[in-house]
Amino acid sequence: MRERLGEVASGIRLPDRYQLVQSLKAAAAAALAWAVTGWWLAAPMALMAPWAAVALVQGTVYRSLRSAVELLAMMASGTLFAAGAAAVTGNTMTAMLIALPLTVLLGNWLPVGEQGLYAPTTALFVLAYGTYSLPAVGHRLLETVVGAAVGIAVNAIVLPPVHSLHVRNLALTLPRDCSRLLHDLSEGIVEEYDEERAEGWHRAAGELPGAMSELRAARGWATESFRYNPGHRMRRSTPSPSERWDVVWAQVGNQLLTITLTLWETASERRALPRPSGAFLKELSAVLAAASEVCAADETIMEQGPDDTCLEERAGHLAEARRALADAKRHLHGPGPDAGASLGSLVAGCQALLDDLTPGEFWPVRVDSRPPEGMATDGIER
Known part of the structure; x- marks a missing residue:
């Protein structure tokens, strides 16, 4: 066991400067997105904004912009599928059984790569909120847009990464x-x-x-x-x-x-x-x-x-x-x-x-x- 732990410890490398800076930028973008939506939109649980901000602090500015389009499409789809299923059924569990297969299929079918995971996970978060009215759905989408804008801005302005x-x-x-x-x-x-x-x-x-x-x-x-x-x-x-x-x-x-x-x-x-x-x-x-x-x-x-x-x-x-x-x-x-x-x-x-x-x-x-x-x-x- 001691030898095995030694091998594991020797294989662990400290994060380099690039990894450290990008991690700090992602954390700062999430905090800023949370503050903006909490102060400007007065959202009591503005989860969508920091979530989108963290996801869009990518390895390049171009990748942040490209991923933003895919992420917004997936998160909007997940929000609309979840809200529509909940409005029709009136039951969270039933809405989940309807929305999750559709959003998972959508994320796997469209050529969006890793961003496809955000469709079903967004549907889960929307159903967890428990509010499916049209203003609530619009609020969730606005939070996502604000978080995406904050993530892109932080990645492009604060030490934009080069390789x-x-x-x-x-x-x-x-x-x-x-x-x-x-x-x-x-x-x-x-x-x-x-x-x-x-x-x-x-x-x-x-x-x-x-x-x-x-x-x-x-x-x-x-x-x-x-x-x-x-x-x-x-x-x-x-x-x-x-x-x-x-x-x-x-x-x-x-x-x-x-x-x-x-x-x-x-x-x-x-x-x-x-x-x-x-x-x-x-x-x-x-x-x-x-x-x-x-x-x-x-x-x-x-x-x-x-x-x-x-x-x-x-x-x-x-x-x-x-x-x-x-x-x-x-x-x-x-x-x-x-x-x-x-x-x-x-x-x-x-x-x-x-x-x-x-x-x-x-x-x-x-x-x-x-x-x-x-x-x-x-x-x-x-």
Whole structure:
């Protein structure tokens, strides 16, 4: 039990600044909506307003506006279905049996995503109020509109969220993870690696596409966070790499998958592919070690910006990797066909890896100095 509790505790992370600010904004929006409806509308139990305000403090201002339309439609539907069923039946339980199936079906049927849940829950709250007259229904709808307006205003005015920093952090993980994997490979292949260790390398390479998917999702959030952001004209900005960066590292990840798969198969007893000789693996280790340094240099370039010293070091490591690959190719002429198959696969994978790491027309050496569409970031960054 102690070990289990330790694992749970180690997996708990403190909320970051973005999460903390958004939570405080949602709480402030709810309190403000409650105060406005209680003072202006004199509502004794103005639950709809703070509820809508909390729901509309979203991750982007655009998402708050889009969700507001869906939320208002769902809450209005739930209110009208509940009030109509109660007026017809005159019984709360009977009205609930009529209104809930209809509102749940409506929320699941319409393309409103998570907002569909607000239709049946609003119907429950309206029935709990116990007043179904036309003025009461209008009061509930007005409370919802006021809460939605407060939630959108707070999210748009008080540190409107942007996500460019999150894109930059994820972009940095791509060369960092590739560098670490290449370093592990360079050290591991000169030892007597077994099938389990080689499988671990291939599994680590298989996690790289997941990082790419996360980066693409973050780019979508970053682009969306600039839409209708009232602070987009401010000068402060967080540079992020262009999408060419993603393409290059997706190709590098594919080559690492190929290389690690070949190493795994040469270590497996179920395959007929023989393990390469120690001399070849030594040359291959030098190739992977130099390629690891190239990836580390790319991480530095991404984080600190390109300078002549860093670019020269990167070019030197890349040249070293090519010299080591040329030495490794000399072993292709000696072994038999089975051994030549494994050597050829590894050499081809390393050749493609170095080609992908070679600067060219589309190589993303320099980062973008401005966010997408010329807009700068503002507010709370993630």
